[in-house]
Amino acid sequence: MKFKSMVAVPVTAVLVVTTTMPTMAATDVEKQAHAEKIIYSSQNVLEEILSDPKTQIPSELLEQSEGIAIFPGVIQAGFLFGARRGTGVMMLRQEDGTWSNPAFINITGGSFGLQIGAKSSDIVLVFPNRSTVNEVLSKSFDIGGSVSGTAGPVGATAVDPTEDYSKSPILTYARSSGLFGGVAIDGSKLGFNKGKNRDLYGKSITPRRIFRDPDVEAPVVVDSLRQVLEESELGTFSRF
Template sequence: MKKMTSSTLLALTLFLVCACNPVKKFVGSPCFTNSSTPMQRIVDSSTCALNQLRIKDKLPHLDQLLAEARAVLIFPDVYKAAFFVGAEVGPGVLCAKDETGFWNGPVFFNMAGIDIGWQGGVEGKALLVFLMDDQALDDVLGGKINLSLGADLAIGHTADRSNRGTFDAEGNMVMFVDQAGVYGGMSYRTGAFMVSNDFNTRYYGKKVSVRELLMTHKYDNPEAGQLPLSLAGLY
């Protein structure tokens, strides 16, 4: 398959976000939010998804991973509708540690991809990507992370340890999937993480570079305060 362009991925994201709204009602989410803007809904849902992992003890090493990570991507609502060829999309946030070691951000991202393979069903999940060093963070910011030749990893909504897991993607990234819904299959994937410049500009009221949002507190949005506190284990 030819490499997907950013415009193709963005169009796919916008289409699937609309198309998958009924799926969310079917799957159900403990992180429903009544926030007035789509950006704040993503921030609130990301905070809630993180807190749910702690409350239900789905990822026993969550706080250890957060303590060691340089940054983390959180996609609280990723949806896939698939039969032989499937599309997977979801908005999310990137937070990183500043020079003092405290969490900063968020910066808004989109994840979009195409799966090809034996698959079927409807899936909703939260996805966390722990970036363990500066190189992993630089790769994400530079658009160098490509989801390819990957087997789906589904982690059920259960306390059973047999349904927990993490996998190391490239040595300096650790990914965790928390799945809800019905899905099964093995697939090849092409896709990417993309900065949502529009959402970042709207949330912070002006155009600011991604690195400035992540490395300084000059443009902090008070409404995002609970997310860095949750990442630090303080909320």
């Protein structure tokens, strides 16, 4: 009996490697990390301001406010006259009195400063009434003209009991070169940053949903910022 010889034919396994998904995932993680860094920086600005009674935004104002926007490290270019741009976070008061998740918002406009030559400033905007908040939500918002920013009172006991701050559209604060105080920032424009909102929440999402939907998931760093804000309006915040 004759046997046919068997020849082993090697099977070549072809491994197709695609770097598309891992690269996208890595990029998404980096973008989210950068968005979280802005939140952390905003929290740090608020903590530093509230830690000193001489620079503290009065707790009575925060308790009565309908919204707050914090812009860490707004870059200013030019001497006396120039331009500025920064990205920060905005949070709104909910119907139950708690604070919403943050939405990212940009500030752009002409120059300002507490001290000539300052390269960057931290800016805090306090919104005492809901009507101004609704205007910010409805469109790209200009500070100036009929809706101007007013320099807010500074200090733990700076609130004037005879003044109705709820009639002020926006109370403005800025810190640069170690100085802090209320300033006028008319000529600035506010507009929500859709890209940063998408980076943080992992999907395209509107500011209205961020503010109003309690089921929107957010990173843990958001809870930390919210806690600082809640403690500050109660006058119980302590950094140490």
